[in-house]
Amino acid sequence: MPIHHETIIIGAGPAGLQMGHFMNGTERDYIVLEAADKAGHFFTHEPRHRLLISINKRFNPFPELEYNMRHDWNSLLCDDPSLRFTKYTEDLYPQADVIVKYMNDFAQKLKIKIEYNTLVVNISKEDRPGSPRGQFYLKTKDGREYSCKVLIMATGAVSEHLPDFPGIELADTYANHDLDPKKYEGKLVCVLGRGNSAFEVANHLAPYAAFVHIFGGRALKHAWNSHFVGDLRAINNTILDMYMLKSLHSYLGIEALKLSKGENNQVLVHFRDLVLHWKTPGYFHDTKPYDHVIVCTGWNYVDTSLFADNCKPATKKKGKYPVLKTNWESENVENLYFMGTAMQANDRQAASGFIHGFRYNVRTLHRLLEEKFQGVPYPVKLLPRDCPAIAEHIIQRASLDACIYQLNTFMGDVIIVPEDPKDEVQYYTDLPMIYVMEQEWFKNAKHAFTMFLKYNFDRFGEYSNDVLKFTHWPLSYDEHCQGFLRPMLTYYQNGKFIDQIGTVESLVLRFDCKEFTLDNPDKNKNMLKNFINKHLNFNPGEKYYDYFLVNEEAYHKHVVPLTNEEMTRLPPEFFKLDGMRCKPTTMDLIPEM
Structure with missing residues (x-):
C-alpha cells in the first residue's frame, strides 16, 4: 500500500518550509518530500557567485x-523571534550560504515534517479500488510510493530556460559555466x-575579460523604473556604468540567432540588430567571434x-x-x-517570485485550502458601520502591513458592507485581486471596497518611465498626481467599478503620521472618510479636513514664488508641460551664467 498523507508538498525550499509551518499550526496531515x-x-x-x-x-x-x-526580504513567517533572518548576518546583501543555514534552522526548530533524500520521479492521478477517487500517486527513485488528495509543488527553479536556436550546445550556461576567473583573462x-x-x-568577469558584451535582444528594464524586483537591480549595474563611460564592456540590444564554430576554438554569434533609426529601417545581420559565450536566460x-498524461499541468511561456x-x-x-x-505565473509586477513576496502568497493559499478542504472560513475582522472606524483600519493596514506592501497591486484587502444596517x-x-473579482460573494455585494497599494507613474504621460524625474514633494492639492506607492481605495456595487481614490504618497509609506512640520497628520485618513461617506452616507453632513498642510494659510506663508529672474531660468521643458495635469516634480533651474 502507498504511504498516504492528506497533503504532500514536494520541495523543502522556502515555500515548502513556509507551508509546512502553517500546516503544523492547524495540525494537518502532510509531509514534505525533499530530494536532497x-x-x-x-x-x-x-x-553562482553566492551573493543574494x-x-x-x-x-x-x-x-x-x-x-x-x-x-526584511529573507525571513519566513513565524512567531519565533530567533528565526528572523536579520539575526543571521549584518550584510545588506547576504551570502547564499547564510540562507541555507537559516532554512535548516527553521525546519529543525519548528519541526517541519520532511523526508529527505526522497526524489520523486513519477506523478499520476488514478482511481484505485478501495481508495478515494482522483488521488495522486507519487513514485520515488528508491521504489517507494506515496498517495495524497492534495499535491503542492514547491520545487522552485527546476531547469534553465535556454534559447531554442542552432548551436546552443557550443555555449556555456549560467548554471555550468566555469567560475575560475583565470580562464577568462584577456x-x-x-x-x-x-x-x-x-x-x-x-x-x-569584468576585471578579467578583455571585454564583455551582453546581448539582451531589446531595451533593458530597470527595477527602479518598473518597480518590479525581478528586473535589473542597481547592485548588478557595473557593466552599464562601464558601458556609458566607454570602458570596453557593453550592453547591446542585439538578438542572437544561432551559434557556430569559428576559428581558433572561438564561437561565432550570428545576430540581428533592429535599426529603425537607419536610412532604411530594418534588421542588420552580422556575426561576431567570442572566446566564450555564456547563456543566462x-x-x-x-x-x-x-x-503522467492524466495529470500533466498546462504551461505557458x-x-x-x-x-x-x-x-x-x-x-x-x-x-x-x-x-x-x-x-509569479500570476504576478509579474510585484514580488511573487521572491521569498519576501511568496511567503504571503503561501499564507493566503493555506487559508484558502483550510476553507476548501476543512470548512474553516477565511479570516474576517468585523468593524462598526462608521467612516472613522473603517478609515482608521485602512490607514493602519496601509501603513504597517508587509503583505500588501511586498505584493503591491496584486494582493489587497476587501471591505464588504452588508445591506442590513x-x-x-x-x-x-x-487576497489576490484577480481572485476577488471572480468570487460570487464579491459580485453579489451591494457595497464593497478594495484596498491595495499601487504606483501611479502612468499618470505622468511621457515621463512615466523616467522615475528619476520625481525627487521633490508631489503636488499637494491633487491626489490624482502622486507617483509613488500609496493606498488606493476602490468602490464597487455588485462587482462593478464605481469610483476610486488614492491618498497622498509618503517617503516611508506611513500614512498615519506627519512627515514634516507643516504636514496635516490626518489628511489621508480624512480623505478616506470623505470618500466612504460620499458613497455610503454613514455620517450625514460630515466633511473632514483633508488638505495637505496643517491649514491653508501655511501654504501661502511657506511657499515662496520664484522671482522674475528665476522664471527666466526655467528650462524650456517647463513651458511644454502646461497642458499636462500631472507634471514630474524634478525640473531644476538653468544655472546662472
Whole structure:
C-alpha cells in the first residue's frame, strides 16, 4: 500500500518550509518530500557567485515588527523571534550560504515534517479500488510510493530556460559555466540575457575579460523604473556604468540567432540588430567571434516530465510557467497547486517570485485550502458601520502591513458592507485581486471596497518611465498626481467599478503620521472618510479636513514664488508641460551664467 498523507508538498525550499509551518499550526496531515539531504538545497549552488540580491535591512525607524518585515526580504513567517533572518548576518546583501543555514534552522526548530533524500520521479492521478477517487500517486527513485488528495509543488527553479536556436550546445550556461576567473583573462566574452543573472556573470568577469558584451535582444528594464524586483537591480549595474563611460564592456540590444564554430576554438554569434533609426529601417545581420559565450536566460518553474498524461499541468511561456487559476491551482489538474517562485505565473509586477513576496502568497493559499478542504472560513475582522472606524483600519493596514506592501497591486484587502444596517462591516485581508473579482460573494455585494497599494507613474504621460524625474514633494492639492506607492481605495456595487481614490504618497509609506512640520497628520485618513461617506452616507453632513498642510494659510506663508529672474531660468521643458495635469516634480533651474 502507498504511504498516504492528506497533503504532500514536494520541495523543502522556502515555500515548502513556509507551508509546512502553517500546516503544523492547524495540525494537518502532510509531509514534505525533499530530494536532497537538507532544506534549501538550491541555495547551496545558486546564485553562482553566492551573493543574494534580497535586502537584509536590520534597522528601521519604526518599532512595529510587521512594518519592519517590509524591509526584511529573507525571513519566513513565524512567531519565533530567533528565526528572523536579520539575526543571521549584518550584510545588506547576504551570502547564499547564510540562507541555507537559516532554512535548516527553521525546519529543525519548528519541526517541519520532511523526508529527505526522497526524489520523486513519477506523478499520476488514478482511481484505485478501495481508495478515494482522483488521488495522486507519487513514485520515488528508491521504489517507494506515496498517495495524497492534495499535491503542492514547491520545487522552485527546476531547469534553465535556454534559447531554442542552432548551436546552443557550443555555449556555456549560467548554471555550468566555469567560475575560475583565470580562464577568462584577456578573453572576448559574450553573455546572452538581460536579467540579473546575466549581469551577475558579467560583473564577475569584468576585471578579467578583455571585454564583455551582453546581448539582451531589446531595451533593458530597470527595477527602479518598473518597480518590479525581478528586473535589473542597481547592485548588478557595473557593466552599464562601464558601458556609458566607454570602458570596453557593453550592453547591446542585439538578438542572437544561432551559434557556430569559428576559428581558433572561438564561437561565432550570428545576430540581428533592429535599426529603425537607419536610412532604411530594418534588421542588420552580422556575426561576431567570442572566446566564450555564456547563456543566462532564466529558469523553468515546472517540470512536466514528472507527470503522467492524466495529470500533466498546462504551461505557458514555452514551458517556463504553469498555467494557474487565481488561487494558484493548476488550470487543468484539480487539487494540484504550485507554490514559491512559480507563483509569479500570476504576478509579474510585484514580488511573487521572491521569498519576501511568496511567503504571503503561501499564507493566503493555506487559508484558502483550510476553507476548501476543512470548512474553516477565511479570516474576517468585523468593524462598526462608521467612516472613522473603517478609515482608521485602512490607514493602519496601509501603513504597517508587509503583505500588501511586498505584493503591491496584486494582493489587497476587501471591505464588504452588508445591506442590513444592523450588520457590521466585514474586512478581509491579503487576497489576490484577480481572485476577488471572480468570487460570487464579491459580485453579489451591494457595497464593497478594495484596498491595495499601487504606483501611479502612468499618470505622468511621457515621463512615466523616467522615475528619476520625481525627487521633490508631489503636488499637494491633487491626489490624482502622486507617483509613488500609496493606498488606493476602490468602490464597487455588485462587482462593478464605481469610483476610486488614492491618498497622498509618503517617503516611508506611513500614512498615519506627519512627515514634516507643516504636514496635516490626518489628511489621508480624512480623505478616506470623505470618500466612504460620499458613497455610503454613514455620517450625514460630515466633511473632514483633508488638505495637505496643517491649514491653508501655511501654504501661502511657506511657499515662496520664484522671482522674475528665476522664471527666466526655467528650462524650456517647463513651458511644454502646461497642458499636462500631472507634471514630474524634478525640473531644476538653468544655472546662472
